[in-house]
Amino acid sequence: MIVRTLEEVIGTENEVKADNWVSRRLLLKDDNMGFSYHDTIIYAGTETHIWYKNHLEAVYCVAGEGEIETISDGKVYPIKDGTMYALDKNDEHYLRATKDMRMICVFNPPLTGRETHDEEGVYPLVED
Template sequence: MIVRRLDEVAAVDWGNGLSRRFLVEADGMGYSMTDTTVRAGTTSPLEYRRHLEACYCISGTGEVVDADGTSHTIEPGTLYALDQHDAHFLIAGPDEDLRLVCVFTPALHGSERHSLDSSEFSHY
């Protein structure tokens, strides 16, 4: 059994926020689970070529915009899933950090970071 508390998990600064990676590849579960904070007022171009991801919002507001420009509001109680390795923009609202619980499959190694300034989209 694996039991971890938020205050025991190291935070990885991924560029526009922090990712607390509760489960990683070395845990042998086949998926990762993170508690991710996206800093208020930031826009993150993202695309996961090796991972599928589902995110559930627990606080804050924002939007996820797909590659064709369709915007979806994110607020507490909203889940979005990137089931096609979708390129997207994650935008946190201006007044409060966006907080998400995210699941990645296959599992993250644990130290991955986005490169938000090197190209249009940051790739894992």
């Protein structure tokens, strides 16, 4: 059994920071669960371009407010506490926070833990 607390992750290498967000990575590829699990804060007043070409992601907002805009069709979806969205087609999008948003994220395939977005908003696919 794997048991971890958020407090155990904060301040370690599994807390990855960027200008627009901080991701606390609770389960990673090495945990052999087939997915990774993250507690992420998206900072208010930011816009992040994201395009997970190599991963599927499901996100559940547990606090805050913002929106997601899919680039292919320009649709804008509001996000607030209790909203889930799934990028089931590797959807390229903008993620905007009007208030700090706390998001619970699941990635398949799982992340290794050190990934950050490249210039296209992509996380690299790390092969064994």
